[in-house]
Amino acid sequence: MVELLQETTTKGHQYEEETCLGQETQAMDIRLNSELFTLTYGALVTQLCKDYENDEEVNKQLDKMGYNIGVRLIEDFLARSSIGRCQDFRETADVISKVAFKMYLGITPSVTNWSPAGDELSLILESNPLVDFVELPDNHSSLVYSNLLCGVLRGALEMVQMAVDVKFAQDTLRGDNVTEIRMKFIKRIEENLPAGDE
């Protein structure tokens, strides 16, 4: 890295210009960036808990915000992954777990517990990056901390014409062994319904 020191005078103040030039960026720990997201998410949940009286309201807000993110994220995802149209719900679930989750959160949940009709499944997350450094205090036992994820999935899938219901069935923050997201296919959406922010 080369540093140049030059004297420049601006408006009577003497500023020394320190130009930081880097030949290449250092090999930073890429993990740090996911921590930015995790910490920001934590700050958001904290803010929501301050703004709303009860956990149910916070859960709802997180879901709404997740939805708004999801409807935009899907475009980003499709642009990055160049995945074509999925043939059925099973394929959709596979893409979500093996491509989308991996791409954005660096984890690959397993897809299990399919209903006999093939319209409902579980995503099991061994680890959940959103909850690094997080502990739920006793007075927030009904908070679904990672509820943003449910909204994101719902919003994203709506943009590809699928109405789904998504919720957390198990949560390590609330004492369960794993984190389980249960996703149910409701119906196919007609193409001409406009999307809107909630």
Place this chain on the structure above:
Amino acid sequence: MADEALFQFLHNEVIQYIYKSSEHGEMENGRCITKLENMGFRVGQGLIERFTKDTARFKDELDVMKFICKDFWTSVFKKQIDNLRTNHQGIYVLQDNKFRLLTQLSAGKQYLEHAPKYLAFTCGLVRGGLSNLGVKSIVTAEVSVMPACKFQVMIQKM
């Protein structure tokens, strides 16, 4: 990993949330900016803690600022600060010619009045990072032509 995109989506949604529940007006705008800045502050504190776990002690204030400009900025925004200026009396100006959180907003002067919303969190981030490195400061930002912007750091003597 496209985590940068994910953070940007979240950041934008946080801004929408903070502003949606308020009315228009100078007072409210100021309150929203403060809320965003405070959130950034907490995140900055946490981030810098994780980040500098194994780093050697900083020689002086300038060293700290260079760290922010190079390592910290690269980790958070995937690029360094383009230009650092100082009067060696506690004022530093960090210039980012292509600030990541503004590139999506506009290139030029459109939506200029909304730019501060997109800078508040980052101001807090810097202030929080500096705070946990033992440097008390006030951080503000100004934009004239997006996506370039300048962050001004005023060191407060404790």
